[in-house]
Amino acid sequence: MSRPIARDTATDAFERRLVHMLSGALRTAEFHERDNQVAVEGVDGLYRALRERTETLGATAISTRNRHVFVDGERVRMGASDYLNLTSFIKTLDRWGVGSLTVLPGITRDELTAFIYGVARGRRDGDLATLQKRLIRDNVRSVELGAPTEEGFAEDPESLPVRTYGSCLEVMGELHTAIVGNRQIRTRRVRRVTQSVVDQMMRDEYALLALTTIKRFDDHLFSHSTNVAVLSVALGQRLGLQKSQLGELCLAAFMHDLGKIAVPKGILDKPGTLDDHEREEINQHPIHSVHILLNQGNLSQSTLRAIIGGFEHHINFDMSGYPLLSHKKGLTLFGRIITLADRFDAISTPRVYRETSFTPHQAIRHVIEHAGTQFDPELVGVFVRMIGLYPPGTVVGLSSGDVAVSIQPGQGDRSVDRPLVRIIKGNDIGVSRDLSETDDAGDYPLSIVGVYNPGNEGLFPAMDPESLRHF
Ligand SMILES: [Fe+2]
Numbered sequence: 001m002s003r004p005i006a007r008d009t010a011t012d013a014f015e016r017r018l019v020h021m022l023s024g025a026l027r028t029a030e031f032h033e034r035d036n037q038v039a040v041e042g043v044d045g046l047y048r049a050l051r052e053r054t055e056t057l058g059a060t061a062i063s064t065r066n067r068h069v070f071v072d073g074e075r076v077r078m079g080a081s082d083y084l085n086l087t088s089f090i091k092t093l094d095r096w097g098v099g100s101l102t103v104l105p106g107i108t109r110d111e112l113t114a115f116i117y118g119v120a121r122g123r124r125d126g127d128l129a130t131l132q133k134r135l136i137r138d139n140v141r142s143v144e145l146g147a148p149t150e151e152g153f154a155e156d157p158e159s160l161p162v163r164t165y166g167s168c169l170e171v172m173g174e175l176h177t178a179i180v181g182n183r184q185i186r187t188r189r190v191r192r193v194t195q196s197v198v199d200q201m202m203r204d205e206y207a208l209l210a211l212t213t214i215k216r217f218d219d220h221l222f223s224h225s226t227n228v229a230v231l232s233v234a235l236g237q238r239l240g241l242q243k244s245q246l247g248e249l250c251l252a253a254f255m256h257d258l259g260k261i262a263v264p265k266g267i268l269d270k271p272g273t274l275d276d277h278e279r280e281e282i283n284q285h286p287i288h289s290v291h292i293l294l295n296q297g298n299l300s301q302s303t304l305r306a307i308i309g310g311f312e313h314h315i316n317f318d319m320s321g322y323p324l325l326s327h328k329k330g331l332t333l334f335g336r337i338i339t340l341a342d343r344f345d346a347i348s349t350p351r352v353y354r355e356t357s358f359t360p361h362q363a364i365r366h367v368i369e370h371a372g373t374q375f376d377p378e379l380v381g382v383f384v385r386m387i388g389l390y391p392p393g394t395v396v397g398l399s400s401g402d403v404a405v406s407i408q409p410g411q412g413d414r415s416v417d418r419p420l421v422r423i424i425k426g427n428d429i430g431v432s433r434d435l436s437e438t439d440d441a442g443d444y445p446l447s448i449v450g451v452y453n454p455g456n457e458g459l460f461p462a463m464d465p466e467s468l469r470h471f
């Protein structure tokens with residue numbers, strides 16, 4: 001159905017919110033009864049949004065195809081941090097064999113509640129016909145369901161890195177659930193996703209690197225583990241590691257902090273300073289990581305390397321840090337890589353116990369200052385050339401007055417402070433500029449004059465254009 005409206009940022013944002021609300025209401029309905037406060041608020045919000053849309057634009061169709069969500073045929077643009085919500089929504093519809101749902105104007109709140117609970121529950125026995133019968137029985141007349149379409153859908157190559165990143169978040173969520181529930185980890189699935197990081201990195205390292213500016217997620221461990229995996233593989237690739245070695249490195253980096261799941265959340269997220277006992281608890285997490293992986297049985301070479309990498313990631317290059325070792329033999333290459341990637345991501349991530357975090361620019365300066373003590377100086381050199389002094393995803397102010405996001409560092413040693421940027425606010429939005437380019441007189445016409453720290457506000461302009469209005 002075509003709509004006589006021009007699509008704009010506000011429409012995009014509304015549709016995205018609508019899908020999030022629908023997904024949220026379905027998830028809440030799985031665990032809470034209809035009179036639960038959270039469930040009531042979730043359905044209320046969704047009801048208001050659906051009424052607003054259907055009253056102004058008529059029937060609204062929400063459909064899924066090739067793991068994308070569409071509202072009235074327009075693909076809803078989602079960032080990596082939307083991915084878990086989106087995936088859960090798609091899975092729920094897939095289980096019923098539903099490809100689309102169309103909400104008609106005049107839907108009542110009771111119908112919406114019955115629809116949400118009909119879909120969210122009792123799906124084990126289900127197919128589309130069963131669900132349709134159930135909805136008719138429950139007097140749901142204003143939601144029409146459709147089967148999935150076979151129509152092809154051209155994958156947008158730009159969405160591949162986002163999907164790879166999102167799959168990592170999803171798998172880390174599964175690992176978390178398995179460990180908390182004392183169940184075996186599905187290592188094959190973990191390997192598949194870490195391999196896709198390696199494949200993606202070999203295709204385009206900067207596309208994935210720019211996503212490591214994602215720092216906030218429901219659970220910080222999800223995005224942190226993914227970022228450390230991406231940064232480690234990028235560094236390993238620069239060091240010339242073989243593809244199979246990159247796969248092992250990625251696995252080790254992805255799982256380096258699994259031991260944190262065994263540390264009480266109250267201590268992990270405690271605002272303010274920790275007492276000695278709490279500090280000791282946190283310092284145990286590399287040991288917990290070892291135990292968790294050893295308990296999986298079936299120890300392959302790559303799992304053993306992951307165990308060692310995880311164990312070493314808080315031991316510094318000068319062997320200070322923790323756990324304290326009686327021997328001073330030095331760390332493995334994986335350990336040194338993961339330590340660097342881990343620290344870089346950690347210090348540029350806002351946490352409840354730290355009021356401000358470093359911008360990526362400040363974080364890279366910290367890394368340089370601690371080369372030779374905390375970090376292997378050779379790795380630091382490669383790392384700085386790889387991401388530059390304004391790492392991909394850094395938001396910078398330019399001498400022209402525009403605001404831009406760093407895409408990749410300039411080429412050659414002398415250009416690490418003059419990245420390729422894309423303008424996100426100002427006169428030429430969307431235009432890329434190479435700050436290492438000089439004019440006829442040999443001067444730089446455009447320079448960086450400041451760095452924003454969107455992370456402290458929870459904003460990621462590289463990913464989320466909506467947040468631009470804050471600049
Ligand atoms: Fe750690």
Ligand SMILES: [Fe+2]
Nearest residue numbers: 224256257342
């Ligand atoms: Fe970590």
